[in-house]
Amino acid sequence: MSSRCALVSKIIPFSCVDGPGSRLTLFLQGCNLRCKNCHNPWTMGRCNDCGVCAVHCPHDALAFRDGRVFWQEADCQLCDTCLKMCPQQATPMAQTLSVDDVLKQISRAAPFIEGITVSGGEATTQLPFICELFTTLKTTPALRHLSCLVDSNGELGIQGWEKLKPVCDGVMVDLKAWHERTHLTLTGRGNGRIKHSIRWLAEHNLLAELRLLVIPEQTDYLQAIEPLSEFIRALGDVPLRLNAFQRHGVYGEAKEWRSARPEDVEPLAAALQNRGITNIILPALYL
Template sequence: MNSRCASVSKLIPFSCVDGPGSRLALFLQGCNLRCKSCHNPWTIGCCNYCGECVPQCPHQALSFVDGRVIWNAGACQQCDTCLHLCPQQATPMAQTMSVEEVLAHMRKARFFIEGITVSGGEATTQLPFLLALFSAIKADPQLRQLTCLVDSNGLLSETGWEKLLPLCDGAMIDLKAWSSECHLALTGRDNAPIKRSILLLADSGKLAELRLLVIPGQVDYLEHIEPLAAFISQLGEVPVRLNAFHAHGVYGEAKTWPGATPEEVNQLAAALRARGVKKLIFPALYL
């Protein structure tokens, strides 16, 4: 796949939950974390064309042609059978999109959106495409006023951020646990590079939002509240979004985890506020 094309899980022309205002949200396929709490688990892997999903589709929307799985959007009933069967945690519905195709969608929506947010999966795993897309937006007279945001897990290297930040208006980063041990258990990866990314983005004035996901009995924010609050205080006036875990859409053991209640979110908020962290955003809803 060349740098002007990406594997795309979904494109939403108008979203009000993927950054400030109404935004076009582009979800890229593939992630370098394996979060147990992921609410889009079928975006983690990439299709390897094993074909296991093809005979299982109840609507015959999938076929196997020349070694590739082909999705027929017209026949698909969005039953998600293929998503739950896939051993790769991928989707046969992912489509290859070019920079030009994304720009065409943005031009149609440009009077009704404030910008684009590229999410995933993990957007930065397809960094060459991201650079090409944001460069094209900034160079386009019809689109250059729109903001370019990335919703990221923060695993991108410093070298990668140095390439992306001149073209990006901001990044929203999740810190899924404070200790490396807890983060490793929840995501399969250490969080030291994520903390470095958060600090780099804050120093660059490009950290649009820090996100904490409250998962009762699983996360260690309260256990390490002093270093967590001190870390957040270093970031300046960055909004901290408190998200409440719910089991809708997750796979595996996380399906049995209880959702976070307003009381549990408020407990973390009170502990942060008591230590000087004031700019908090609360969940819009609890499930």
Template sequence: MNTPRATVSKLLPFSCVDGPGNRLVLFLQGCNFACLTCHNPHTMALCTHCGDCIPACPTGALELRAGRVEFDPALCTQCDDCLRACPINANPMVREMSLPEVLDVLRENLPFLDGITVSGGEATTQLKFLVALFAAVKYAPDLAHLSCLVDSNGYLGPGGWARLLPVVDGVMLDIKALDAETHRRLTGQDNARVLDSARLLHAAGKLQEIRFLVIPGVTDTEAEIVALTEFLHELDPAPRLRLNAFQAHGVRPPAAVWPTASRDGMEAVAQRLSDLGVMRIETPTVYL
């Protein structure tokens, strides 16, 4: 039987912003959305080994071998020039990690960890690995105390959630917009499956929080705020709502020239939601 493997864009051994406590965070490569506001656009696509990134690398950390782009981390200076050169939003610096390799990293850092969060890209596009990883954590006596969370765009269907729910402790779900057309413009996909996922996860007791990106002039409108409120009231008791402030730093055109969300603007959105009866709201503590 083959050991499940993951295509990993980045691994953070410690993070305190990707769920409660100190967490190991695994960013998987590949996404089924194409969000205009993505701060990690290089996690969207899988490398096609076209080689366009190789001339952009100033240190020779990339080369084409037998038709594949090979990456030497020892020569890399993390300048990210290769990411900017990629024509399809891929990452030539990804690494393939087996399930035992990820578990080894967990164990190396175990004294400092409260859990593991898998993000992306979109974590559920590598569902087989995700389920195997969380199951391994749950059934390993030395790891079973760790909580297993997923940061997701919610596009996974009911069959996929049925496989994941028995081994996941919670899902942090992004809702990009309540209006279907706005959501489609921002992500390239409709939001019906996202909202259905929120309902399913809430009913299963696995909806850790809903995350909503406040984009000035796009998702901070009265219509969006009212629609978000109505949807949250549908989920009884309402989950925690985390408001994230859009920042243009790191995003690509056309969103790169959009206005950033200000502290005053975020507080106004939070106050309007509160006035409409939304109780559990978290806003950023730091603004770029």
């Protein structure tokens, strides 16, 4: 039995876009970056029970009692009105779940999945929960065949990665821009810690995938192609996924940005290939 809990935004029992094969994906609430391009912007913050959303729920699925908001799942129509109006970029639908609660859901999905992915928000902001969940999975005979992956922004420090290493099968990390200034503009923080994490994970055979998100007129990968290529080559034969920014679902100024098209992504792929980087995964589709 384990009572360690996490604030969980959502669980998708069968996902085919969060790592290899079919996977149960757990989205933890809360992030330490503020990426303008985020497609799950309501996973960034934490609810402070301000009550704003409760008044506006069109289906009376939110109650406000004794200074707290309660989500009544049975009445919820998943219309997302509450997400769009939350001043904290949070959700009233996040639930506090224990490792045991999550294990029950994993057990139900287990015959149909190859593994689980913990994503977010930023998964590693709730590191003790992940460590305990993965440890339990690795020591439960009926579940230990499931691979345990983390989808991360790379902000975690090396001591944190050291804790995760014994029970984690791999980490997928985004590098949102090469230059510090561009990264700061796009995410609210520089990228020194993230580059350090990426190198460390590769050295310890834990970097399952490196991801670059192409945002036309915003990201700087082509301008930094020489140092970027050198950085990626030094990681070894790690899969490099090029993602195409889509403006649908984002908040704020990113709504005005142009979605990426093949002609935005393919020159970067060609430039990387010309510099010896061949393990490249291109976007499966452009919306």
